[in-house]
Amino acid sequence: MRHLNRRHFLGAGLLLGASALLGKETPSKPIAIPQEYTPPIIAFPEKKPMVAISDRPPLLKSAKGREIFTQAITPNDEFFVRWHLPDIPTHIDLNEFRLEVKGSVNTPLSLSVDDLKSKFEPTEVAAVLQCGGNSRKYYAVTGQATHGVQWDHGAMGCAIWKGVKLKDILNRAGVKESATWVGLNGLEKPAMDETPDFFREMEIAETLQDQIIVAYAMNGEDLPYLNGFPIRLVIPGHFSDSWVKMLSEIMVMDTYRKSFFMDVAYTVPDNDCECVVSGSDFEYKRKPIATMKVKSVIGYPSPDTLIKKGSRVKIAGVAFDQGKGIKEVMISLDGGKSWSAAKLGQDYGKFAFRPWSFEWEPKTKGDFTIMARAINRIGNIQPLPDEIGWNAGGYQYNAVDNVNVKIV
Numbered sequence: 022m023r024h025l026n027r028r029h030f031l032g033a034g035l036l037l038g039a040s041a042l043l044g045k046e047t048p049s050k051p052i053a054i055p056q057e058y059t060p061p062i063i064a065f066p067e068k069k070p071m072v073a074i075s076d077r078p079p080l081l082k083s084a085k086g087r088e089i090f091t092q093a094i095t096p097n098d099e100f101f102v103r104w105h106l107p108d109i110p111t112h113i114d115l116n117e118f119r120l121e122v123k124g125s126v127n128t129p130l131s132l133s134v135d136d137l138k139s140k141f142e143p144t145e146v147a148a149v150l151q152c153g154g155n156s157r158k159y160y161a162v163t164g165q166a167t168h169g170v171q172w173d174h175g176a177m178g179c180a181i182w183k184g185v186k187l188k189d190i191l192n193r194a195g196v197k198e199s200a201t202w203v204g205l206n207g208l209e210k211p212a213m214d215e216t217p218d219f220f221r222e223m224e225i226a227e228t229l230q231d232q233i234i235v236a237y238a239m240n241g242e243d244l245p246y247l248n249g250f251p252i253r254l255v256i257p258g259h260f261s262d263s264w265v266k267m268l269s270e271i272m273v274m275d276t277y278r279k280s281f282f283m284d285v286a287y288t289v290p291d292n293d294c295e296c297v298v299s300g301s302d303f304e305y306k307r308k309p310i311a312t313m314k315v316k317s318v319i320g321y322p323s324p325d326t327l328i329k330k331g332s333r334v335k336i337a338g339v340a341f342d343q344g345k346g347i348k349e350v351m352i353s354l355d356g357g358k359s360w361s362a363a364k365l366g367q368d369y370g371k372f373a374f375r376p377w378s379f380e381w382e383p384k385t386k387g388d389f390t391i392m393a394r395a396i397n398r399i400g401n402i403q404p405l406p407d408e409i410g411w412n413a414g415g416y417q418y419n420a421v422d423n424v425n426v427k428i429v
């Protein structure tokens with residue numbers, strides 16, 4: 022088992038993503054609010070030019086900004102990209118690539134992508150892929166910034182994933198009775214010995230859920246290389262840190278294996294609100310982030326748009342949750358005093374983006390704040406920005422989105 026010095030990774034490790042995993046001590050309090058920085062727009066293979074927050078490892082978001090979130094399905098060539106380790110393979114030979122299923126199983130398997138396509142029943146699911154750190158920068162509004170890549174809403178997307186149920190693969194291998202956990206590993210290797218491997222774990226019971234798939238197609242095409250070609254795990258309703266890309270190993274285990282990305286990186290306070298007093302850094306008992314929280318994002322208009330008085334504006338966006346389904350999206354044009362229901366668009370299923378729209382004909386000039394607030398079918402509702410619980414890693418941000426526009 023890889024031995025990690027826990028303290029070594031606290032705090033600063035998350036501030037700059039992978040590059041900072043290699044050193045640095047916990048920063049002293051209070052956490053500094055990061056400086057604004059305008060990242061370049063770079064074209065990567067199979068992608069439109071995208072905003073490159075980092076190019077090694079690639080951290081890309083759509084150059085359209087929030088306007089990519091006016092549609093239910095995010096195009097592959099604009100889908101965001103997030104890798105932790107700089108050493109991702111430069112090529113993959115499908116004749117050699119195998120998904121190994123091993124450990125506590127009766128029959129270890131070594132499956133090619135063709136095997137997955139021809140020897141298993143295919144299945145499809147539309148599902149939102151959202152980084153646990155998505156929208157993290159908006160925590161700064163609370164007065165206390167958080168560690169990690171300061172994503173706006175760009176670290177999410179929704180695609181139609183096609184592949185094989187994880188449980189079908191596990192059943193084919195025959196999981197032994199002693200097994201309790203399943204470890205999932207991607208093809209990329211840590212660049213240095215002291216960097217943790219990107220390794221995720223799931224409890225056996227969780228892996229048996231029907232909707233979890235090993236996907237070989239995204240929106241009807243091969244997965245883009247940067248989104249995990251040739252196969253990746255898809256766990257609908259779950260934050261994407263566990264959606265292992267370039268999945269090459271499924272290790273069935275009798276005991277839990279401690280790992281950096283499970284136990285330290287993507288964690289929130291282990292209490293009911295999953296929050297702490299803002300600014301209290303990482304000195305709390307943690308648990309891994311899991312299911313997503315109800316959320317909506319305004320796709321159009323973008324902040325600071327000038328709108329002519331009397332013109333017709335179609336406010337539009339997307340909403341989603343952990344898979345209960347969106348019941349309603351409410352819009353406010355007066356800073357939250359009154360709310361009206363938006364019109365919900367096409368339903369791609371309970372794990373997908375639910376597009377919504379709201380017609381507005383502004384009749385007076387001045388500054389307006391548009392707010393959007395989603396409620397799901399079990400009554401979960403987005404908190405207002407000043408009500409959201411804070412955590413040092415800046416995970417699970419889901420406060421009511423707002424955009425300021427000017428009517429002229």
Ligand SMILES: Nc1nc2c(c(=O)[nH]1)N[C@H]1C(S)=C(S)[C@@H](COP(=O)(O)O)O[C@H]1N2
Pocket residue numbers: 100101102103104105106150151152153206207208209219247248249261262263264265266267268
């Ligand atoms: N192999 C591998 N899989 C991975 C990661 C990684 O670094 N390596 N990052 C995870 C995280 S934290 C996120 S947010 C998603 C990003 O998926 P995307 O690049 O397809 O958008 O991949 C997940 N799967």
Ligand SMILES: [Mo]
Pocket residue numbers: 103151152153154261262
């Ligand atoms: Mo992530």
